[in-house]
Amino acid sequence: MAQRSGIPSMLLALCCLTSAGPVSRVPCELLPVGAGHPVQAVVQSYAILSGCATNGTMSLPEEVHVINLRRHAAGGPDSAPARVELHLRPVHSIRPHQKPLVFVLNSPQPVVWNVKAENLATFNRHTFHVPRGSEVRSKQANFSFDTEIQESLPEGNEHLLRWARRKYGAVTSFTELRITQDIHIKVGEGEVSKRSSVMLLFIFIFKENQ
Numbered sequence: 001m002a003q004r005s006g007i008p009s010m011l012l013a014l015c016c017l018t019s020a021g022p023v024s025r026v027p028c029e030l031l032p033v034g035a036g037h038p039v040q041a042v043v044q045s046y047a048i049l050s051g052c053a054t055n056g057t058m059s060l061p062e063e064v065h066v067i068n069l070r071r072h073a074a075g076g077p078d079s080a081p082a083r084v085e086l087h088l089r090p091v092h093s094i095r096p097h098q099k100p101l102v103f104v105l106n107s108p109q110p111v112v113w114n115v116k117a118e119n120l121a122t123f124n125r126h127t128f129h130v131p132r133g134s135e136v137r138s139k140q141a142n143f144s145f146d147t148e149i150q151e152s153l154p155e156g157n158e159h160l161l162r163w164a165r166r167k168y169g170a171v172t173s174f175t176e177l178r179i180t181q182d183i184h185i186k187v188g189e190g191e192v193s194k195r196s197s198v199m200l201l202f203i204f205i206f207k208e209n210q
Contacts (some may be wrong), residue, residue, distance in 0.1 A: 056170030
């Protein structure tokens with residue numbers, strides 16, 4: 001009898017595991033982050049505040065990722081801006097990612113975003129929106145991009161999400177998190193529409209400034 005009584009509990013636990021995390025929603029709906037959110041920390045101290053992932057941009061010409069950093073970071077020597085490494089790789093690593101990328105990178109203080117891209121189609125030109133004082137850099141000759149400086153970007157999540165949707169029609173992902181030093185994104189759409197594959201859409205690996 002003791003073994004039988006454990007079966008319902010096991011089934012309930014399995015159901016919770018399969019339903020955790022963001023389900024593909026159009027439009028992107030901000031919710032508290034659960035264990036299934038495609039944002040995973042690999043350090044001891046971290047805070048992921050909210051986020052969402054959708055397949056709403058599949059019929060649009062660009063993939064749109066929004067990152068909202070919420071906390072001021074310690075700058076470099078001589079009050080230099082904080083630096084964040086942004087690593088980009090496609091979900092399907094065996095073939096180059098074909099679609100142009102758009103990033104809306106908001107932060108409460110200037111940030112230098114160092115972009116390192118892997119296996120992206122070389123003919124695409126990508127777009128980065130950053131607030132005044134921030135900048136985007138890349139040392140890769142085969143990575144083309146434009147930086148659009150905004151006088152200001154909305155600070156609130158809903159306002160920032162509305163700004164991105166109004167400009168591009170939809171977003172692929174939105175993530176609100178504390179200041180980080182490294183962000184690894186597996187770009188690509190479609191996988192988010194399958195709950196079993198949502199972890200493959202993109203993975204953020206980040207370190208919080210101490």
